[in-house]
Amino acid sequence: MQSQSYYVPAQSPWPIIGAVAMFFIAVGAGLTVMQLGSEDLSGVLILSLGVLILLYMLFGWFKHVIQESDKGLYSAQMDRSFKQGMSWFIFSEVMFFFAFFGALLYARVFSVPWLGGASNNQMTNEVLWPNFEAMWPLLTTPAGDVTQSMPWYGLPLINTVILLTSSVTLHFAHKAIESNKRKPLTIYLLITVILGFIFLALQAQEYVHAYEALNLTLQSGIYGNTFYLLTGFHGMHVTIGAILLTIVLIRVAKGHFTEDKHFAFQAAAWYWHFVDVVWVCLFVFVYVL
Amino acid sequence: MSTQVQSSEHAHEEHLTGIKRWLFTTNHKEIGSLYLIFSLVMFLIGGAMAMVIRAELFQPGLQLVDPHFFNQMTTVHGLIMVFGAVMPAFTGLANWMIPMMIGAPDMALPRMNNWSFWILPFAFAILLASLFMEGGGPAFGWTFYAPLSTTYSNDNTALFVFAVHIMGISSIMGAINVIVTIVNLRAPGMTWMKLPLFVWTWLITAFLLIAVMPVLAGAVTMVLTDKYFGTSFFDAAGGGDPVMFQHIFWFFGHPEVYIMILPAFGIISTIVPTFSRKKLFGYSSMVYATSSIAFLSFIVWAHHMFTTGMPLAGELFFMYATMLISVPTGVKVFNWVATMWRGSISFEIPMMFSIAFIVLFTLGGFSGLMLAITPADFQYHDTYFVVAHFHYVLVTGAVFSIMAAVYYWLPKWTGHMYCITTAKWHFWMSLISVNILFFPMHFVGLAGMPRRIPDYALQFADFNAIISIGGFAFGLSQLIFVWCVFKCARGGESVPAKVWDGAEGLEWEVPSPAPLHTFSTPPEVK
Numbered sequence: 001m002q003s004q005s006y007y008v009p010a011q012s013p014w015p016i017i018g019a020v021a022m023f024f025i026a027v028g029a030g031l032t033v034m035q036l037g038s039e040d041l042s043g044v045l046i047l048s049l050g051v052l053i054l055l056y057m058l059f060g061w062f063k064h065v066i067q068e069s070d071k072g073l074y075s076a077q078m079d080r081s082f083k084q085g086m087s088w089f090i091f092s093e094v095m096f097f098f099a100f101f102g103a104l105l106y107a108r109v110f111s112v113p114w115l116g117g118a119s120n121n122q123m124t125n126e127v128l129w130p131n132f133e134a135m136w137p138l139l140t141t142p143a144g145d146v147t148q149s150m151p152w153y154g155l156p157l158i159n160t161v162i163l164l165t166s167s168v169t170l171h172f173a174h175k176a177i178e179s180n181k182r183k184p185l186t187i188y189l190l191i192t193v194i195l196g197f198i199f200l201a202l203q204a205q206e207y208v209h210a211y212e213a214l215n216l217t218l219q220s221g222i223y224g225n226t227f228y229l230l231t232g233f234h235g236m237h238v239t240i241g242a243i244l245l246t247i248v249l250i251r252v253a254k255g256h257f258t259e260d261k262h263f264a265f266q267a268a269a270w271y272w273h274f275v276d277v278v279w280v281c282l283f284v285f286v287y288v289l
Numbered sequence: 290m291s292t293q294v295q296s297s298e299h300a301h302e303e304h305l306t307g308i309k310r311w312l313f314t315t316n317h318k319e320i321g322s323l324y325l326i327f328s329l330v331m332f333l334i335g336g337a338m339a340m341v342i343r344a345e346l347f348q349p350g351l352q353l354v355d356p357h358f359f360n361q362m363t364t365v366h367g368l369i370m371v372f373g374a375v376m377p378a379f380t381g382l383a384n385w386m387i388p389m390m391i392g393a394p395d396m397a398l399p400r401m402n403n404w405s406f407w408i409l410p411f412a413f414a415i416l417l418a419s420l421f422m423e424g425g426g427p428a429f430g431w432t433f434y435a436p437l438s439t440t441y442s443n444d445n446t447a448l449f450v451f452a453v454h455i456m457g458i459s460s461i462m463g464a465i466n467v468i469v470t471i472v473n474l475r476a477p478g479m480t481w482m483k484l485p486l487f488v489w490t491w492l493i494t495a496f497l498l499i500a501v502m503p504v505l506a507g508a509v510t511m512v513l514t515d516k517y518f519g520t521s522f523f524d525a526a527g528g529g530d531p532v533m534f535q536h537i538f539w540f541f542g543h544p545e546v547y548i549m550i551l552p553a554f555g556i557i558s559t560i561v562p563t564f565s566r567k568k569l570f571g572y573s574s575m576v577y578a579t580s581s582i583a584f585l586s587f588i589v590w591a592h593h594m595f596t597t598g599m600p601l602a603g604e605l606f607f608m609y610a611t612m613l614i615s616v617p618t619g620v621k622v623f624n625w626v627a628t629m630w631r632g633s634i635s636f637e638i639p640m641m642f643s644i645a646f647i648v649l650f651t652l653g654g655f656s657g658l659m660l661a662i663t664p665a666d667f668q669y670h671d672t673y674f675v676v677a678h679f680h681y682v683l684v685t686g687a688v689f690s691i692m693a694a695v696y697y698w699l700p701k702w703t704g705h706m707y708c709i710t711t712a713k714w715h716f717w718m719s720l721i722s723v724n725i726l727f728f729p730m731h732f733v734g735l736a737g738m739p740r741r742i743p744d745y746a747l748q749f750a751d752f753n754a755i756i757s758i759g760g761f762a763f764g765l766s767q768l769i770f771v772w773c774v775f776k777c778a779r780g781g782e783s784v785p786a787k788v789w790d791g792a793e794g795l796e797w798e799v800p801s802p803a804p805l806h807t808f809s810t811p812p813e814v815k
Contacts, residue, residue, distance in 0.1 A: 008395045008806070011305055011313035015400050019407035022458070026415055026451035033447040033517050061400070081397040081469050088465045092499045099507025099537055103522055111530035119600060128525070143526035219519040222528035229514065 007073055014061040021057055024050025062264075066251075069261070079263060086267045090274045093237070097278055100233065104226040104285060108136050112222065115142050141221035148214040150227065152287035155206045159199055160283050163238075166195035167276040170245075174269055180259040182252070189249045192272070196242035203235050230286055234278055241275045244268040312407070315399035316805060317384045320406050322702075324381030325695075327409060329771065331373030332688075334417070336764050338366040343760035345743050349750050359743035360428035361420060367431030371549065372456050373413050375683065378691045379552040380463050383491050386698065387467065389796040389803065390485045392476025392812040397469040405462035408455050415452040419445045430741060432542065435523035435534040439515040446516055450509045457502040464498035467491055476795070478814035482573060485794055489576050490555030493583045497544045497551075500587075505541040508534065532597050539590035547586045549683060551579060553650075553690030554621055557643050559794075560697050561625050564640035565632030566791040571624040578617035578624075585614050595666045604663045611661040615654065622651050637789070638712045642693035645720055646686060653681025656731065671741075674734025680727045692719075692770065699774065700788045704802030705781030711773040718766035725759030 028047025035043045068074065116134025117125030125132060129142040137149035150156065173188035210216040210227075218228045248268045251257065257265055305313055314320060341362045345353050354362070384402065388395055396402045420426035427449040429437035438446060471492045475484070484492075511534070514520040521527025523534045554575075562569045569575065591599060591607040599607075625647050634640070656678040660666050669675060692715075700706050729752045734740075738749045745753065787797040795814070799807045 008809075009315050009399055011310075011315055012400050012403070013313050015404035016312045016407050018404045019411055022408050022455045023411035023415070026412070026455045027448070030415070030445075030448035030451045033450075033513065034444055036517060077473060081473050084469045084473060085398055085401075085465050088468055088499055089461075092461050092465075092503045095500050096503035096507055099504045099511075099540075102504075102537060102540070103507075103511065103533060106530070106533045106536060107528060111525070111533060112528050114530070115525060115528065138528045141521070141527045145527070218514070219521075220527075221521055225514070225520040225522055225527070225529070229510075229520070 007075060007078060009068070012061075012064070014057055014064065017053060017057045018061070021050050021053035024053060026050075066256070066264075069263075079261070082263050083266065086270060090270060093274065094278075097230070097233065097281075100226065100230050101281065101285065104230065107138075107222045107226060112136060112138055136223070138221050138223040143221075145219070145221055147216045147220035147224060149223070150206070150210055150214065150216060150287065152283065155202055155209070156283060156287045159202050159206075160279065162195050162199050162202070163276050163279050166192045166199070167273055169195065170269055170272055174265070177252075177257060177262050177265055178259055186249070186252055189245065189252060193242060193245050193249055196238060196245065196272075200235065200238055200242065203231065203238075227286055230282055234275065234282055237271075237275045237278070241268065241272045244271060313403070315395070315403055317388050317395045317399065317402065318702075318803065318805060320396075320399075320402050321381045321384030321386075323406050324377045324384060324409075327406075328374050328378035328381060329774075331369050331377070331413065333767070333771070335366050335369035335374055336767060338362045338369070339760065340764050342366065343757040346745070346753050347757040348754070349745055349747055351744055354743070356743045357425060357428055360430075360741070361426045363741050364427045364430050364433075365416065365420065368416065368427070369413070370683070371431060371545070372453075372460075373409070375549045375687050375691070376460065377409060379491075379494070379549070379687075380460075380467075382487075382552065382556070382691070382694050382698075383463075383467050385702065386796060387470055387488055387491060388474070389799065389807055390488050390794055391471065391474060391479050392795050392808050392814060393470060393474035394806065394808050396466050397474050398466050401462050402466050405459045405466065408459040412452045412456045412459065415448055419448045419452075422448075432538060433509075433512060434538070435512060435515065435531045438512050439523055442516065447513060450513045453509045454506055457506045460498050460502050464495035464502075467495040468499070471495075476808070476811040476814050482576070483814065485555075486558035486569065486572070486575055486579075487552065487555035490551040490558075490579050493579050494548050494551045497548050497583055497586065501541040501544040501548075504537065505545075508537045508541060511537070532594070532599075535594045535597055536591065539593045540587075542593065543590040544583075544586040546679075546682075547582055549687045550650075551582065553646070553687050554579065556690045556694045556697075557625060557646055558621075560639045560643045560693055561628050561647075563697075563789050563791045563793070564637055564643075565629045565634050567628055567632040569624070570627035570630075571620070574620055575624055578620040581617040582614060585610060585617070589614065592661055592666075595663050596670045608661060608663045612658065615658055618654055622647060622654075637696075638707075638709065638716060639693045639697035641713075641716050642689050642696065645716075646689045646693065649681055649685035649689070649723075653678055653686055656681065669734065671739055672734040673730045673738045673740055676740050677727050677730035677734055680730070684727065685723055689719075695774065697789075698796075699777055700784040701796060701801050701803055703778050703781075704783060704800075705777050706784050706788075707773050707777035707781060711769060711776070715766060715769040715773055718769065719763060722759050722762035722766055726756055726763050727759070729756050729759075 024046050028043050028045070028050050031043025032047050033043070035041070113119070113134045114121040115124060115129055115132055118134065131144075132142040133140070139149060140146050169188045170192045173185050173192060176182075176185035176188060216224050216227065218224055245268050248265050251264065304310065311319065311323060314323075341354060342359070345351075345359055384396065387393070416426070422445050424443035424445050426445065427433065427438075427442070429442055433442075433449075471484070471488055511520070511522040515522050515524065515529075521529045523529050523531045525531070558569055558575055589607055589611045591603060592611040595604060595607075625643075636644075656674065660669055660675065660678060696707070696712060733749045733752045733756075736749070738745055784801045786800050788801060789797075795808075795812060796803070798812070
């Protein structure tokens with residue numbers, strides 16, 4: 001394995017297409033945000049163009065990689081490189097969520113109590129926000145905005161069960177692919193994908209409920225901010241994970257993957273389990289505690 | 290299978306020419322060169338901005354530019370030098386050298402390597418373009434503290450945010466590539482404790498990058514939502530706190546500082562033994578010291594915020610933790626000195642830069658130690674003393690190490706020896722001017738001159754004039770470097786495979802210039 005000669009891919013147009021896509025996405029997203037509330041749609045157009053180029057790139061690049069893999073060009077070493085690359089990518093995602101969990105923790109432990117006069121901040125409270133009382137969830141902000149908190153029972157609890165179940169079914173699918181049982185593999189994977197999309201639908205419903213019934217919006221002070229950014233970025237990751245699993249499902253249906261070569265399946269599965277773990281932390285720190 | 294492998298190797302033989310070669314490349318040497326050239330261009334652009342700053346500060350009073358433009362210059366100068374010059378230069382060196390040092394055929398993920406490079410020019414095009422837009426570019430300092438970047442920033446801040454986002458994506462992909470290459474592609478026999486130190490330091494740097502670049506992404510995202518979507522992460526009226534921004538930013542920012550210096554340690558640990566003709570003193574202690582510095586970098590961030598308000602316990606913890614860093618850093622400096630001790634030293638250009646690095650970086654380290662002392666920092670905070678400190682560690686530290694690395698490996702890359710006389714001019718001009726430039730900043734800082742201002746009190750006038758003259762001289766000296774490298778790339782005296790007689794490592798076993806593909810089969814490391 002070590003002594004065989006290395007495989008180094010030949011030149012490829014996909015990365016530069018990807019870089020151009022990133023350029024359009026960054027410019028487009030920037031302009032979109034700057035043009036919020038105006039009639040100007042040039043930002044949205046550039047952003048959409050960037051996303052289209054990115055999808056084109058991803059499709060082409062992955063197709064190319066799958067073809068190479070089918071030709072048997074990849075050694076066990078390449079496979080290890082892919083797996084390690086994916087693990088480090090997931091670690092970077094963990095750190096991204098860490099920033100927002102850090103903000104949540106800081107707000108709960110420091111900034112909100114301090115604004116209420118804790119520690120040596122009595123004068124902050126008395127001079128700046130005399131009527132403010134520290135509490136969590138922060139239902140009345142120092143500026144006086146009022147909201148209601150999202151309870152952990154009901155939809156969030158159901159969603160927790162759904163996502164945890166999907167992780168289990170995905171694990172069964174993983175076991176099935178390793179012993180090359182195609183039928184259970186397809187069924188379990190299908191169930192996982194369906195659960196994923198149900199989760200997303202319920203999450204959307206929860207947002208509607210929060211906005212309409214609870215007056216819990218993105219602008220409702222630090223409680224609403226951390227709630228929406230954490231659940232929002234999580235939801236974005238569930239969407240990506242569900243799309244990845246759907247693609248894997250299509251490939252399974254097409255007869256791709258063998259019991260020892262199924263990196264795409266593995267990567268998507270790891271990603272899904274990661275998204276699941278983030279949800280458990282979310283459920284505990286955002287909803288329950 | 291073997292025939293397929295051969296056919297793919299055959300594919301390498303068709304050389305794309307012209308622009309396509311550079312756009313589509315998957316070769317670590319070509320991508321390394323792209324990174325280095327990009328970094329040089331950014332160094333000159335960022336340097337030109339520094340010249341604007343120094344021209345304005347040559348005399349007290351508002352002389353040349355308007356204060357808002359001045360703020361844009363300090364901000365973008367910082368951003369470009371950190372993300373556009375120093376980091377890509379190290380990534381370029383990593384691309385060129387790591388595969389050759391560990392006996393790998395290329396980086397582990399060559400196509401992603403290309404992608405992470407080509408994002409960079411686009412990201413900086415966005416950043417620079419925003420300078421020419423109505424309202425101007427970012428003007429809140431490279432640290433983009435809230436509320437400067439939220440309540441008081443101009444409308445173009447969203448472009449800054451997304452430019453930083455894609456720079457971050459580029460850095461993370463680059464770092465993943467480095468880690469996977471080192472972990473997975475070492476030649477048989479290249480055990481962990483045989484790794485060249487440049488590889489070790491980069492491994493740890495890459496870990497730091499993957500750990501903190503996403504936190505930076507989180508910070509800019511919160512700035513974006515605070516500014517455009519009505520959130521109040523950094524606004525007390527909604528229960529947030531502007532100080533929270535500083536915590537999140539510096540949780541990224543402090544490891545970032547080490548991202549810019551650990552590879553430099555690796556370079557110096559490579560060059561000093563070569564020209565001392567001795568093995569590096571205390572190899573394993575170097576590895577452990579690097580790891581300790583990386584670990585400590587995660588628990589010292591709030592020493593950037595001593596004056597912004599923290600409980601006493603926090604001030605003390607961050608002071609002591611920060612001072613602890615001087616232990617592993619001291620280990621390194623003593624090891625370099627001990628390597629030179631009774632060695633048969635010769636003073637080639639890379640060695641001259643390395644010795645300058647050891648002396649001047651240590652000086653920057655000492656001023657860092659002064660800043661770490663909480664009660665003293667209340668005096669130094671936000672003065673030119675801080676500017677002097679971080680320019681000593683970043684210019685005479687990181688940038689000098691990059692110069693040393695280029696002079697060390699340029700003959701390997703091009704196959705030609707550069708003009709020694711020109712390089713000596715570059716070294717001496719840089720060494721003298723950089724000290725005229727940064728040393729007096731200590732004095733004006735201690736006397737109370739604040740940083741990031743276009744105008745200052747009259748008593749600082751003489752020192753500032755001297756600083757500016759040093760600045761212009763240092764800026765001009767770098768043109769000698771550009772000329773020297775350019776000439777060497779075009780031609781010159783041919784060099785053997787082992788350019789320096791005291792050098793060790795796999796990179797000296799391949800011919801000079803290094804062929805496009807090295808080690809298509811793994812070498813055996815004894």
